Amino acid sequence: MSPERFRRINEMLDKRQTDLTVAMENVHKHHNLSAVVRSADAVGVHEMHACWISQDKRRVAGGTALGSQNWVKTHHYSDVEAMIRRLREQNMQVVVTHLSDESVDFRELDYTRPTAILLGQEKYGVTEKALAMADQHVKIPMVGMVQSLNVSVAAAVMLYEAQRQREQAGRYDTAQISAEERHRVLFEGGHP
Ligand code: SAM
Numbered sequence: 075m076s077p078e079r080f081r082r083i084n085e086m087l088d089k090r091q092t093d094l095t096v097a098m099e100n101v102h103k104h105h106n107l108s109a110v111v112r113s114a115d116a117v118g119v120h121e122m123h124a125c126w127i128s129q130d131k132r133r134v135a136g137g138t139a140l141g142s143q144n145w146v147k148t149h150h151y152s153d154v155e156a157m158i159r160r161l162r163e164q165n166m167q168v169v170v171t172h173l174s175d176e177s178v179d180f181r182e183l184d185y186t187r188p189t190a191i192l193l194g195q196e197k198y199g200v201t202e203k204a205l206a207m208a209d210q211h212v213k214i215p216m217v218g219m220v221q222s223l224n225v226s227v228a229a230a231v232m233l234y235e236a237q238r239q240r241e242q243a244g245r246y247d248t249a250q251i252s253a254e255e256r257h258r259v260l261f262e263g264g265h266p
Contacts, residue, residue: 083260087251090120090249090251091117092250093187095114095189096110096190097124097192100194113233117234120147121146122149123161158207170205177211177213180213180231185239189236191232191236195225
């Protein structure tokens with residue numbers, strides 16, 4: 075590895091937000107998965123979570139992700155309950171994105187707290203199970219003719235609000251990543 079690349083990876087790792095993550099519930103279109111991973115990488119998410127109805131784990135490959143999938147590790151689950159349990163073990167507030175009258179405006183939340191942003195399936199949205207287990211239900215206001223945003227667009231909007239709050243709070247000024255994980259990424263490569 076060239077010294078330049080080594081420096082570049084270290085700089086990226088310095089900004090990683092180990093307590094901010096995205097959880098995808100049955101998001102299955104490759105281009106959406108890839109676009110979510112790319113936005114997650116852009117704001118410093120280090121690990122993501124995904125659960126699937128079937129055993130058919132979707133791999134985020136090239137294309138839209140532009141290689142970002144190599145730098146954001148995705149953990150897979152067979153059901154949403156197991157995924158949310160894991161997030162809770164990491165003391166994350168689980169924020170479910172869902173357009174309903176009961177949901178609060180997404181900008182009202184504090185994303186400097188350890189946070190998992192949960193996104194739902196392209197056609198049907200999040201499940202009742204995810205809604206029941208969530209700490210918060212949030213919506214991105216919509217005043218047009220179409221009812222919802224594309225899931226990857228919703229992810230980017232949410233993530234950049236988290237990025238804005240965290241930048242203001244100085245959360246990008248001090249590295250969060252463990253020495254062990256830094257060593258792993260630098261010397262064993264990004265996430266396969
Ligand atoms: N008909 C679905 C429903 O009622 O939820 C629409 C699903 S939407 C295309 C796919 C996912 O994008 C949602 O599950 C949610 O995660 C996210 N999403 C899209 N627009 C949103 C909005 N305005 N507010 C919150 N989440 C949104």
